Amino acid sequence: MLQNVYASASSLRDHDHRGQFMNDNPALAAALIVFIGAAAQWFSWWLKLPAILLLLIAGLAIGPGLHLFSPDDMFGDLLFPFVSLGVAVILFEGSLTLRFSEIRGHGQIVTRLVTLGAGVTIVVAALGAWMLGLLSFEVAFLFGALVSVTGPTVIIPILRSVGLTRNAANVLRWEGVIIDPLGALAAVVIFQFVAVDTADPGNFILIAEIFAAGVALGAGAGYAFGWLLRRHVMPDYLHNVIALALVLAVFVGANEIAHESGLLAVTVMGIFLANMRDVDVEDILDFKESLTILLTSILFVVLAARLPTDAFTANWTMVAALMGIILFVARPLSVLVSTAGTSMPWAERAVLSWIAPRGIVAAAVSGLFAIQLDRAGVEGAQTLVALTFTVIVTTVLLQSLTARPLARLLGVADPEPRGLLIVGGNPVAHAIADSLKKLDFDVILADTSWNETRKARMGGLRTFFGNIVSDDADRRLDLVGIGQLLALSTRAPLNTLACLRYAREFGSGSVFRIRVADQAENVAAIEGRLLFKEDTTYEALEQKLAEGWQIKMTKLTDEYGFQKMLEQQGGEGIPLYAVSRDNVVYPFAEDRTFKAGPGWQVANLVRPAEEAATPEASAAERAKSHLQTESPPKLPD
Incomplete structure (x- = not known):
């Protein structure tokens, strides 16, 4: 099975000598990673492609491709905290964009897609991965949560190149904006059950402690920071710095109180802060956006470089079957359930059923979870990353190339914008x-x-x-x-x-x-x-x-x-x-x-x-x- 392939590949990685060119000079390696990430972002903007594609290609090239860089050899024990803190900032920035008023304010279809539709995607993708023998039952549901997230960073470039009618484009755009933090929250919640052995009844108390610590600390920190912002007790130039310091402190503090509750805490903190009345978080969001671009550029290159050489080729028939289930069963069923009883034309429903590229949250969070699951001895950690990255590459490439011809064929392409x-x-x-x-x-x-x-x-x-x-x-x-x-x-x-x-x-x-x-x-x-x-x-x-x-x-x-x-x-x-x-x-x-x-x-x-x-x-x-x-x-x- 794939798990055995990845386990053997992972063990071999500790004994080979790849990555010497960059690993022997940490300063050079760090500078090159930042440069490669920035260059990938730039070229993706120029080519009108989601940046995640070029970042993943760059990471695979310098890692398993050319053997120039090995993150595990270079960072050692620092790899996990580095990735953890980076993902914490990414999740906080994403959760800052989730306003409950937006869920209610963008129609019945969007609300259903980010709730009922996301649930359908999680269940179908999870059952597919489990029944095909690619992942254990628990890890399969974690995979399902990760691949339920589209995200604005991948959906918006495709929408701009397709030119859909206003109704269909707005549904897809707002689904990506809203489901980004919601999907991350769902993945974090499911991860708690995967990381803790639920076969032991006593561990349910531990899970309850994790949720209690994450929600309480996140909500408390969000309210406290919002209270300070509302009363203008801090100078404006310190808002961003203090916000970053607080995010890192909440993440680490929550993990100290209850192991693995940090990601839940920062996500709840961002959602709570975004929905407080009379609190302006736009400047903080602007700063976090720039920081998130830098962090995602670095993280994606590093995480892709960790993948074994055969990550995308082992047991490819089962992987291809899973891609078919996600593309032709999970998403269409999700859209069908979400649009039932509405007046949306069937041509627009067909386009919604096809366009659902996966992006930043899926890649970043899956990489972190893989490291955590590896340390916890859970089988299938590397398979989780490989399958998630495969879904990302497949959906982004395939839908970027075919979405516009499909829209024209169905008559839902917008006329020349005026x-x-x-x-x-x-x-x-x-x-x-x-x-x-x-x-x-x-x-x-x-x-x-x-x-x-x-x-x-x-x-x-x-x-x-x-x-x-x-x-x-x-x-x-x-x-x-x-x-x-x-x-x-x-x-x-x-x-x-x-x-x-x-x-x-x-x-x-x-x-x-x-x-x-x-x-x-x-x-x-x-x-x-x-x-x-x-x-x-x-x-x-x-x-x-x-x-x-x-x-x-x-x-x-x-x-x-x-x-x-x-x-x-x-x-x-x-x-x-x-x-x-x-x-x-x-x-x-x-x-x-x-x-x-x-x-x-x-x-x-x-x-x-x-x-x-x-x-x-x-x-x-x-x-x-x-x-x-x-x-x-x-x-x-």
Whole structure:
């Protein structure tokens, strides 16, 4: 059986001489691991692939592939605490994203998928692994819990490349966001029963102690830290450092009180903190996201390097059968149960049944559990990791390649996205966003100022409150139907970063940025095409809006074309964007050429009508029938 193969491979690993190149120089090894992890993240972003794929490939290459690195030989007894602390931080960061209001707020199908559907997946995957003889009954259920988790880091890149309809895409996206911490919690709970011999009735008391210690310490630490944040007793610059220190302290302290309760404690702590009223954890989440990227990059390379050479080839017929059960039985049955009695079309249900890639939580937690189970003498620890990694690679690769053709075949692929993402909550961004919304375009306005975001939301705009280039934006920002970026922030570096980030999302020809005073102009094209006239800066537009200038829509005809419109404005008006007859937005930019013909509409920033009524403007009065005026709501001073 696979267990015997992995046990023999693991014992041989302690006696061979692989890994000497990196192991003989720990400083070099550490630097190379960090570099390899960062490079894998970068290339995955460039290729629009989930980072986990390249991280696993890198780890397998330097470990069992080329024998350049052996984590067990290099770290020795420090490997377990290093991996444990890293996974603790990852689980805490994931649990910080779980808000109970989101489970209730995203529909019946999402709620069922992350509860009833996840339970179906756990049971079917577990029974499959057990009946095929790959894992013992207890470890099989732990495997089932691990492979029930999709996660935003793998689902979102696939969704962005597929272009599903809004309904199906939102269900999959929110399932990944919510099930990430829930699945981790389920895996941690099941692990307690696997790690403790339940055949001894006395051990149920030990399990109860583990749960009591984990829940009590986690909830207590979460409430205490939230209380401190709510009362502002700590300086802002220490929030992230103290949060990290507290997570590590809670993890270690819980393990000291009740062995193996640390992961449960940090998960409960994050969930408790995320759901406290009047507690802002966004800054902490931003910091933890960056730290999590670094930790996952390192952990995945290290954990993949530990796998035996034949991890993916031993007993491959049984492994292939298990993959078939997970892909064609577990997931479809989960979706069928979760969508029963709903109005979701069968084509969308079919797409949901196919798209369910596994990701970060499954890989990181399985690697840690394998080390713990090995130390506890539980059979099948290495098999657990190998099977989990096989599921990850199979689902990510197979579904990345086939999801879009399937969506097109079933008719659930979204048409060409025509919405716009606008960066900035200032008066200029708000006015342009409002004018687009009045034309029935899908617009999202993003800003880091709560006040500006709230004003836009009160005006009826869709908003995103947070850093537009953060992992939180990747996880929570709904870009279904969005195809262009207008970077209108007053912060030139943010505009540049936003254009760099979303050039890969929308294409370099669909990201635009506004000029900001004193900004260098020798910027690469990928950093955003310059908007509007050569001498038009953000400050100039803001000043004109403050003076009462308005955005007016002009409809072009055969008699009243674009050039005639410019002449009537006396050279003062500023064309902002044009809308074609097939309802596509074309922002005016320095390097952009398009022909706005009859039937098009052009948005111009022009003087108020009473100021423009001069003798020279008499021709404009004669063309009044061609103008359709739409003024934005009154802007704050």
